[in-house]
Amino acid sequence: MSGGVTLEQKAVSAKRGKRLSPMVYLLIAVGALAVLSLVRVLSGATDLTSSGTVQAALIAAVPIAMAALAGLWAERAGVINIGLEGMMVLGTFGAGYAGYQWGPWAGVAFGLVLGVVGGLLHAVATVTFGVDHIISGVAINLLAPGAALFLSKLYFADAPGGGQKQSPRIADAEKITIPGASDLLGTVEAKRWFFVSDLAGVLRGLTTEVSLLTVLAVALLVLTAWVLWRTPFGLRLRSCGEAPTAAESLGVNVYRYKYLAVVASGAFAGLGGAFLAVSSGQFRDGQTGGRGFIGLAAMIFGNWRPGGLATGATLFGYTDAMALRGSGAVHALLLLLGIALLVVAVIQYRAGHHVLSGVAAAIGVLFAWWYFTSDEVPPELVGAAPYVVTLLVLGLASQRLRVPRAIGVPYQRGQGV
Known part of the structure; x- marks a missing residue:
């Protein structure tokens, strides 16, 4: 028994020893930017690293990040939350309802509140009544769009500038720009120098006309990392997703922490939906477009x-953001995706996943061949590019996953006593 524990401790230590240092992450980022710059030079697609693309990417990434953060809070406490899409829908309606009447920040706050309502509903169903987590999440995903559409017809149909499926216009949140940086970086970006201009374009996109909502999202990511991994509260919450029976035996109120986690999950999802509505200027039916998933x-x-x-x-x-730039940008993305999949193939081969490595390499070569034998991507496929790229890279790169041990496992109070 003691020998087994020793081996397990060694395995954990080895895994910790393999964690990459900040310098390695920096080198990876520099290498990725160099590849982007090379593809930009070869293809002539200046939008690959332009400041406009970076700004559009931030706007598109924040709702996804908030939905992912929502899932993180719930699932770290052991509750599967596939109802994120529905909670985001509630957030978009909340932002539309309060935003056009009292301003964007009121919209954000009300969207968050409606997200909390969705999270509380999921918590009551799964934690208190023991409903299957998947069934509860699917129910929320079915109910929320219908409720939002009903309320939209009720409150927006006769409102000035509104309609049965959309709210009146919402003012955008305040944006910030670092003084002096935008003009200097813009001058360097316009030179089209290899790597230097690309770096300038990225930095300009990150420092020019950045929404305060984006700054808030980044702060929440950092705060979550600190709370869940650096505080006693976070340790107790994560213990509920790893070993709730053991946590209860040590005095942790598992029900309370699960409730807090799922309600926080709803708040983050509602915030992501509110960001969608505010950044686009209004609530629209079907606005989330699968971003919760x-x-x-x-x-x-x-x-x-x-x-x-x-x-x-x-x-x-x-x-x-590249799909919004049109067929030419997506065509250059084919070459970039081919290179990325070849890199994934090398990584998977070194990890011992030879079959997966071969699949990634074959698909990577296929995309590179598509790029070199064509001049553009059919318009019908441009809109699907974000989903195809995301699924391919995430599916082929995500192999060393460590799922919370008790995720989705039914729990009843008193098991640890």
Whole structure:
């Protein structure tokens, strides 16, 4: 028995020893930007690293990141939450209802409140009554759009500028720009120098006309990482998703922590929906477009970690921004995707996943061949590009996952006594 424990401790230590240092992450980022710059030079697609693309990517990535963060809070406490899409829908309606009357921040607050209502409903069903987590989440996803459409017809049909499926216009949140940086970086970006201009474009996009909602989202990601991994509260919450019976035996009120986690999950999802409505200027029926499910994919890709899910959300946001740039930009994305999949193939081969490595390499070569034998991507496929790229990269790269042990497992109070 003691020998088994020792081996397990060694395995955990080995895994911790393999964690990448911040310097390695920086080198990876530099390498990725160099590849982007090379593809930009080869294809002539200047939108690959332009400041406009970066700004559009941020706008597209934030709702995904909030949905992923919502999933993280619930599932770290052991509750599966596939009702994120429905909670985001409630957030979009809340932002539309309060936003056009009292301003964008009131819209954000009301969207968050309606998200909390969705989270509370999911918590009551799953934690208190023991309803299957998937069934409860599906029910929320079915009920929320219908409720939002009903309320939209009720409150927006006769409102000035509104309609049965959309709210009146909402003012945008305040935006910030670092003084002096935008003009200087814009000058360097316009030179089209290899790597330097691309770096300037990225930095300009990150420092020019950035919404305060985006700043809030980044702050919430950082705060979540600190709360869940650096505080006693976070340790207790994560213990409810790993070993709730053991946690209860040590005095942790498992029900309370599960409720807090799922309600917080609803709040984050509602915030993501509110960001969608405010950034686009109004609530619209069907506005979420499956972003709650993409958020779940980003969370899984990120291995239930804030930094990882932010990377997955950024990937979707970037490809979504490229799709908005049109067929030429998506055509250049084919070459970029081919290179990315070849890199994934090498990584998977070194990890011992030879079959998966072969699949990634074959698909990567196929995309590169498509790029070199064509001049553009059919318009019908441009809109699907973000989903195809996200699913391919997330599916082929996410292999070393560590799921919370007690996720989705029914729990009743008193099991640990």
